[in-house]
Amino acid sequence: MTMDEVVVGRPEARLRPFVDHYLGYRETAPLPLVRHQAAGAFVVLILGWGAPLDVVDPRAAAHGAVGVTSFVAGPYDGWCTTTTQGVGAGVELILTPLAARRLVGLPLGELTNRAVALDRFPDPWLARLGDRLAAETRWSRRFALLDAAVATRLAATAPVDPRLGRAWRRLAGTAGGIGVAELADELGWSRRHLAVRFRQEIGVAPKTAGRLLRFQRAYATVSRDLVSPPTPGGAVPPGECGGWAEVAARCGYYDQSHLIRDFRQFTGTTPAALAGSHSSNPA
Structure with a gap:
């Protein structure tokens, strides 16, 4: 696989509470390219063109999407895979649930653990936007179109x-560190009412959202350590620098085994295996 282009765009300042950045890409995969995509309490929007993708949740293949170029996925409480072959391009947006709820126009409970092609949505505005992006030739112009849309x-x-x-915001700000009972008390809701509303609008229960947010923090920590600038003598994976127990403690886990269980569920592998795959294949 060859990543021909990767271009990061920053939205206008007024949009950054909703979209942190745009990631434009163009890649060539002469052979089928399969990627494991980690779970997360977020929504992925792909506005693409060129080679299509298959998005599959191994727990429920019927909830995936086959042969799509533009789609919305998530939130997911388990890993999934994407498969593509050929030359593909597009823009990826990682959206918070509250931003996705407004942009997609559906309660996220209807998208939990699902990938849906944009041409299946009743409102065609996102599909039309994807067509407009594909017709442009400059990333700067594509990002400006995204800002306006x-x-x-x-x-x-x-x-x-x-x-x-x-x-x-309380869950995200504490990386899942606040308990559901405390959160419900702050809102003046019962735990049951909070869970029902959260599942409907955010896509997962508050307890699951908290787990995913804590995992995202750990995943980002591990990934950042793996791609940090090399030190004299070579970079040292987190598993050899203080141990995974230290990473677990830093990220709010009870212990190392708790961290590893979440990685298995949310990525399909362990932190050590992830470190090994990065070190053996830095691309």
């Missing part, structure tokens, strides 16, 4: 219930 969509949609917004 996202701003227009946000102006036309109402914010999600502010109490859900507050609950999400």
Whole structure:
């Protein structure tokens, strides 16, 4: 596989609470390329063109998408795979649930552990946007089109219930460190009501969201350590520098085994195996 282009775009300042960045890419895969995609309490929006993708959840293949170029996926509470072959290009947006709820126009409970092609949505605005991006030849122009389209969509949609917004920000701000009972008390809701509303609008229960947010922090920590600048004598994987127990403690896990269980569920592998795959295949 050859990554021909990777271009990062920053949205306008007013849009950054909703979209942190745009990732433009163009890649060539002469042979079938299979990637494991980690779970997360976020939504992935791909606006693509060229070679199509298959997105498969091994637990429920029927909830995947086959032969798609543009799609919305997640949130996922387990890993999935993507497979492609040929020359593909597009823009990837990683969205918080509250931003995705407004941009996609559906309660995220309808997208949990699912990948849905954009041409299957009743509102065709995202599919049309993908076509417009494909017709452009400059990434700067594509990112400007995204800014305009996202701003227009946000102006036309109402914010999600502010109490859900507050609950999400508390969970995200503590990387899942706040308990569900404490969160419900802060909102003045029962735990059951919080769970029902969260599943409907955010896509997963608050306890699951907390686990995913803690895992995302650990995954980002491990990945950052793996790609950090080499030190004299060579970089040392986290498993050999203080041990995985130290990584677990830093990221809010009870112990090393707890960290490893979450990695197995959310990535399909262990942190040590992930470190090994990075060190043996730095590309």
